Amino acid sequence: MLLDHFRYAAFRRRMQWAIGWVLLLAALPAAHAAEPAAPLPAAEAAPRTVLVMGDSLSAGYGMAAAESWVALLADRLAASYTDWRVVNASISGETTAGGSSRITAEVLRHRPAVVVIALGANDGLRGLPVREMRRNLARMIGASQHAGAEVLLVGMRMPPNLGTEYTRDFEALYRELADFFDVPLLPFLLEPIALERDAFQDDNLHPTPAAQARLRDHVWTTLEPLLQQQ
Structure with a gap:
């Protein structure tokens, strides 16, 4: 039973680590979209x-x-x-x-x-x-x-x-x-x-x-x- 407990704990840590990465990657596009867009260069006035x-x-x-x-x-x-x-x-x-x-x-x-x-x-x-x-x-x-x-x-x-x-x-x-x-x-x-x-x-x-x-x-x-x- 004790061995099964350690195996389960290790498996849970691996799953938590994997889920954390998935959530982080999923959040990146949203975080990027939330950043203010860089201003476009001012257009040169036409002569x-x-x-x-x-x-x-x-x-x-x-x-x-x-x-x-x-x-x-x-x-x-x-x-x-x-x-x-x-x-x-x-x-x-x-x-x-x-x-x-x-x-x-x-x-x-x-x-x-x-x-x-x-x-x-x-x-x-x-x-x-x-x-x-x-x-x-x-x-x-x-x-x-x-x-x-x-x-x-x-x-x-x-x-x-x-x-x-x-x-x-x-x-x-x-x-x-x-x-x-x-x-x-x-x-x-x-x-x-x-x-x-x-x-x-x-x-x-x-x-x-x-x-x-x-x-x-x-x-x-x-x-x-x-x-x-x-």
């Missing part, structure tokens, strides 16, 4: 976007894409305003009608904080009516503002051979639109180089790669305050 809607003067006609004033602007932002990026939606040959037809899709796609509208040169070279150009640019500004973006309007000037009245009305419409929509205006994109023949390619219309940094700096004077307001 804000400057959307440029222009023509060949902004698309970098006759040069590598990285040489255009818009690409140089992107480089400057990458160095000084790291939470900003540039999307260049400029197309060579674009008119204000083309920009007007594209603006809604572009602002919905890129959700820009700032839209730079630099169109009109091709309208003027083709002698298109100023009233149509005014309507197209007004639609672009309105659509951009409706999407919550600030707008920088970049103007253009036409040579006097198109007629005094047309040249005057063409230049004036940019000021009128800027006043009406209360947006900043850079009156003439090519102002820093307009009188320098060596700053233009052989067609005497498109600036050379060497002139692009000066155009970027010219735009920067009016663009940077918009970035700082955001």
Whole structure:
């Protein structure tokens, strides 16, 4: 009987030890679940976007894409305003009608904080009516503002051979639109180089790669305050 008692006691201790391990293992998932979850790393804020809607003067006609004033602007932002990026939606040959037809899709796609509208040169070279150009640019500004973006309007000037009245009305419409929509205006994109023949390619219309940094700096004077307001 005594031997049976010791055998039973040993068996009971082994069972208690085994049951203890089972209970411990069963409790581990619950204990783990009760621990507060480690906080997820904070998501990096998405960069804000400057959307440029222009023509060949902004698309970098006759040069590598990285040489255009818009690409140089992107480089400057990458160095000084790291939470900003540039999307260049400029197309060579674009008119204000083309920009007007594209603006809604572009602002919905890129959700820009700032839209730079630099169109009109091709309208003027083709002698298109100023009233149509005014309507197209007004639609672009309105659509951009409706999407919550600030707008920088970049103007253009036409040579006097198109007629005094047309040249005057063409230049004036940019000021009128800027006043009406209360947006900043850079009156003439090519102002820093307009009188320098060596700053233009052989067609005497498109600036050379060497002139692009000066155009970027010219735009920067009016663009940077918009970035700082955001």
